[in-house]
Amino acid sequence: MKQRALFLDRDGVINIDHGYVHKPEDFDFVNGIFELIAAAKKNGYLIVIVTNQAGIGRGYYTEADFHKLMNWVRQQIVQQGGEIDAIYYCPDHPEHGIGHYRRDSEFRKPGPGMLFQAQRELDLDLAASIFVGDNTSDMLAGQAAGVGTLLHIGRESSEGPGTAIRKLDDALAYLIAKSQ
Numbered sequence: 001m002k003q004r005a006l007f008l009d010r011d012g013v014i015n016i017d018h019g020y021v022h023k024p025e026d027f028d029f030v031n032g033i034f035e036l037i038a039a040a041k042k043n044g045y046l047i048v049i050v051t052n053q054a055g056i057g058r059g060y061y062t063e064a065d066f067h068k069l070m071n072w073v074r075q076q077i078v079q080q081g082g083e084i085d086a087i088y089y090c091p092d093h094p095e096h097g098i099g100h101y102r103r104d105s106e107f108r109k110p111g112p113g114m115l116f117q118a119q120r121e122l123d124l125d126l127a128a129s130i131f132v133g134d135n136t137s138d139m140l141a142g143q144a145a146g147v148g149t150l151l152h153i154g155r156e157s158s159e160g161p162g163t164a165i166r167k168l169d170d171a172l173a174y175l176i177a178k179s180q
């Protein structure tokens with residue numbers, strides 16, 4: 001049976017987006033993220049992070065730095081009763097990437113590449129899945145992939161795909177309602 005996922009953008013959803021975060025000391029968890037992940041796991045969702053990491057392509061930090069930080073993030077989440085099932089990231093940037101990182105990529109949101117890769121590798125039901133993001137590019141990627149519930153946290157205007165929410169507690173409410 002196909003599984004459903006809670007897709008999470010990273011910067012601005014899991015951690016406060018200070019810009020190109022790549023160290024634990026700069027990684028401030030957003031209020032409510034541990035509760036959201038724990039509740040999603042309890043309700044049978046796989047937790048999948050999908051994150052653009054052009055800071056790698058720009059040369060601000062390396063893929064090794066990224067993996068080291070994410071191992072630390074995984075540990076923090078486990079300590080809070082949750083678990084991350086998979087992490088997908090795109091290091092490329094079409095203009096500012098250095099060397100082979102300079103390219104157009106379907107994997108870079110708003111492209112749906114990371115979501116489709118997750119669907120294949122984890123056998124996901126995208127229509128039954130939820131995506132929480134803080135950028136229009138997240139919503140466009142989710143829309144292009146056919147993710148059933150798109151939640152846009154902190155959106156200023158009423159424009160664009162997805163449902164605007166103010167905080168992660170609101171995402172939790174959607175998840176609980178959908179799971180009943």
Ligand SMILES: [Mg+2]
Nearest residue numbers: 009011012134
């Ligand atoms: Mg973001």
